[in-house]
Amino acid sequence: MDKYSVKCLMCGEVHDHYSLNCKKGDDSLLRAYYTAKQLIPSDMPGIWRYYNWLPTEGIIEEGSGRTITYKSKGLASDLGLDDLWIAFNGYWPQKDAYLMTCTFKDLESFPTMQRLREQQEKRIMVVASAGNTARAFAHVCSITSQPLLLVVPKDSVHRLWTIHEDNYSICLVTVEGDYFDAIALAGKLASLEGFVNEGGAKNVARRDGMGTVMLDAVLTSKELPAHYFQAVGSGTGGISAWEASMRLLADGRFGDTLPKLHLGQSLPCAPLYSLWNGVDAVDAACPGGMYDDVLFNRKPPFAVKGGVKDALEATGGTLYAVSNKEASDAQELFENAEGIDINPAAAVAVASLVQAVKAGNVKPGEKIVLNITGGGQKRLMQDYKLKQLPISLEVSAKDEGAEAKVVKKVAEVFGV
Numbered sequence: 001m002d003k004y005s006v007k008c009l010m011c012g013e014v015h016d017h018y019s020l021n022c023k024k025g026d027d028s029l030l031r032a033y034y035t036a037k038q039l040i041p042s043d044m045p046g047i048w049r050y051y052n053w054l055p056t057e058g059i060i061e062e063g064s065g066r067t068i069t070y071k072s073k074g075l076a077s078d079l080g081l082d083d084l085w086i087a088f089n090g091y092w093p094q095k096d097a098y099l100m101t102c103t104f105k106d107l108e109s110f111p112t113m114q115r116l117r118e119q120q121e122k123r124i125m126v127v128a129s130a131g132n133t134a135r136a137f138a139h140v141c142s143i144t145s146q147p148l149l150l151v152v153p154k155d156s157v158h159r160l161w162t163i164h165e166d167n168y169s170i171c172l173v174t175v176e177g178d179y180f181d182a183i184a185l186a187g188k189l190a191s192l193e194g195f196v197n198e199g200g201a202k203n204v205a206r207r208d209g210m211g212t213v214m215l216d217a218v219l220t221s222k223e224l225p226a227h228y229f230q231a232v233g234s235g236t237g238g239i240s241a242w243e244a245s246m247r248l249l250a251d252g253r254f255g256d257t258l259p260k261l262h263l264g265q266s267l268p269c270a271p272l273y274s275l276w277n278g279v280d281a282v283d284a285a286c287p288g289g290m291y292d293d294v295l296f297n298r299k300p301p302f303a304v305k306g307g308v309k310d311a312l313e314a315t316g317g318t319l320y321a322v323s324n325k326e327a328s329d330a331q332e333l334f335e336n337a338e339g340i341d342i343n344p345a346a347a348v349a350v351a352s353l354v355q356a357v358k359a360g361n362v363k364p365g366e367k368i369v370l371n372i373t374g375g376g377q378k379r380l381m382q383d384y385k386l387k388q389l390p391i392s393l394e395v396s397a398k399d400e401g402a403e404a405k406v407v408k409k410v411a412e413v414f415g416v
């Protein structure tokens with residue numbers, strides 16, 4: 001029997017393992033259904049501990065880490081909470097946390113890359129990113145030597161560092177414009193012969209990779225939490241947490257109530273908050289003025305079947321909008337209380353938790369999981385010398401010849 005099958009949530013049709021869309025044209029995410037109904041952790045390294053609920057046939061041994069969950073003392077006491085668990089994604093050797101690009105995007109990139117290897121994919125993978133995803137894919141491609149075309153907004157290029165000495169399999173293109181412009185250009189490129197799109201939220205490997213945050217939190221704390229907090233841009237991590245929770249519910253050993261999703265967005269650019277609450281919380285200058293612009297996504301998968309709206313409705317969840325002041329206060333609070341630096345995006349989740357406590361949305365004795373989506377970059381820099389990825393080409397979103405220029409550069413870089 002197959003390890004898993006991939007089905008459309010609308011028509012129920014079984015699809016090829018690697019499909020990104022329903023072939024009947026339904027506006028629905030596809031979802032992986034695993035044959036193993038119970039979560040059995042393996043003794044394989046990093047994320048592969050959760051191999052039986054990852055949609056791969058095989059693993060990448062080197063370089064993968066996983067979420068490390070622990071019970072909070074410092075922040076819990078500051079907030080008057082008794083059962084607060086931190087799901088830490090990043091670098092923190094004292095806690096055995098080794099996500100080497102310091103965010104949970106490593107949880108998406110490894111399973112996605114493993115599937116390309118299974119398919120013996122010879123085409124060049126195209127990834128558009130505001131930075132953290134690009135860094136995670138650069139990391140795994142440096143290990144597997146899969147050719148990678150990164151399309152990144154120019155202002156995000158500082159996030160493109162690596163711990164690897166050489167990265168010959170990467171072509172880095174910067175786009176004058178925002179994340180959406182980068183996505184648009186990447187989309188056009190991915191449709192050309194010789195290129196392949198990684199699929200974003202539609203890719204079950206990305207979602208189930210991120211879903212391992214919930215798996216780790218529940219295995220460690222022994223029970224599904226009442227509440228799950230995360231900072232979101234696309235909201236894919238929220239969808240993933242919901243999907244993982246449904247599997248854990250069906251496992252039968254971890255409780256019978258889905259955790260409520262508490263998703264945090266950063267003002268003044270909070271499109272998911274806007275969609276959910278029917279208010280306008282998206283400034284014209286977005287992503288300008290955000291605490292961390294990795295949290296901006298102009299077209300998040302909100303209304304699509306199996307998307308953010310369904311996840312919030314199914315779990316009785318809610319969205320928070322966080323000001324820059326709240327985020328920076330929360331960052332300081334967390335770092336002082338827990339003793340590790342965190343990614344600014346993760347501070348938005350902490351600020352959402354602070355809001356929730358004040359509003360009485362969570363009770364002091366309830367089990368809460370706080371997803372720290374990124375952390376430990378400062379800590380990493382004590383142990384490693386970070387290297388900027390070299391830029392192969394700079395283009396403008398307005399340049400009609402941008403696509404052709406990239407294709408030419410790719411041919412140069414990869415000798416194809």
Ligand SMILES: *Cc1c(COP(=O)(O)O)cnc(C)c1O
Pocket residue numbers: 103104105132133231232233234235236237238294295343345346373374
């Ligand atoms: C990408 C990212 C997020 C938001 O993730 P979603 O895809 O919206 O779930 C949050 N924090 C960090 C550090 C990220 O890199």
